[in-house]
Amino acid sequence: MPAVITNDWDAQGYACNARFVSDLGIAVVDLLAPQPGETILDLGCGDGALTANMAALGVQVTAIDSSESMVAAAAKLGLNVQLADMHQFDLGSSFDAVFTNAVLHWTRDIDAVVACVAKHLSPGGRFVGEFGGFGNVAAIVTAVRASLALEGAPPTKFSWYYPTPEEFSTVLENAGFQVVSARLIPRPTPLPAGMAGWLTTFARPFAGHLAAEAQKRVLARAEELLAASLCDRSGAWTADYVRLRFHAVLS
Secondary structure (H helix, E strand, C coil): CCCCCCCCCCHHHHHHHHHHHHHHCHHHHHHHCCCCCCEEEEECCCCCHHHHHHHCCCCEEEEEECCHHHHHHHHCCCCEEEECCCCCCCCCCCEEEEEEECCHHHCCCHHHHHHHHHHCEEEEEEEEEEEECCCCCHHHHHHHHHHHHHHCCCCCCCCCCCCCHHHHHHHHHHCCEEEEEEEEEEEEEEECCHHHHHHHHHCHHHHCCCCHHHHHHHHHHHHHHHHHHHECCCCCEEEEEEEEEEEEEEC
């Protein structure tokens, strides 16, 4: 049964239940193609796994994250990391590139985030990243919503930002970016910690407002509803991920 979800990211729990997020982000680092000596901002660095990967390439990386637990974990790796909100940060410097992985779908205001990014880029600077795109975890969202209804809990507003490439491209262009590429990538993703681990880590937008016992019932029922479509006969779980990968340049 899924554990009770918390109100803040826990670096240790995230590493146990969601290490695949940074592992699969290596392809986005490849798209960024960081060069030795470049200055790069990692927007929403988490525990710093990908930040450390870039630093090892000879890049001067600065990282920010809004979770104290994640910032502490990244700092233990010897990284230059600061606690900051991606919607309103001011580091007082500009960078050759801004990198982000699995972060932008948590935004409350994508226009504010992209405006902050643009403010921190040198002319011609790159903004490269990946996050949940249109249709991401649609089956999981549907199951959690159905479970909430069966619990008699009031419906919650869908709070993740999962745009189409066209929608996100418009946001980038309005902020002064030229879009080099923006595309959806269907990516069925194995869950080493199972659906229980995924729900415990990521279902906060739906069940975080409920009492502990109600949370457990809702998440356990959602897991049961999903078993027929996302769990194979060996008991292995796969999430129905769809990612939006993009590359833009500040005009």
